[in-house]
Amino acid sequence: MFGLGVPELLIILLILLLLFGASRLPKLSRSIGESARELRKGLNEEPEDNDNKKKAK
Template sequence: MGGLGASGVILLVLIALLLFGPKKLPELGRAFGKTLREFKSGAREMMDDDDYKDKDKSRIEVNRTENNEKENKRLPD
């Protein structure tokens, strides 16, 4: 399957114009834009949460390693 070219986009716009009429298209465009914006912000929040969790895990592992090194040190004989 090939990509959607200029003629395909024009055809889709004409079909939408016939189905919904010229008064409804701007409303549909705004609703689609809001939905897309909300989806992007939700995806960005999920990615940020994952990054935060990864940083916490690495920080916990570093602390465990430091604590183990402290426990393994011996006093001089």
């Protein structure tokens, strides 16, 4: 993927634990996951024509 092995991932996890603390890490992970899901959802949707929305109102 990015050329990261297990030791590198463990170091990154340790740094995240030190920066954010064990109590905030699950909330941070959940927030990142929700943001990524919304981004993918937005990219998969077809673009809407804003002019049609304005005319309908």
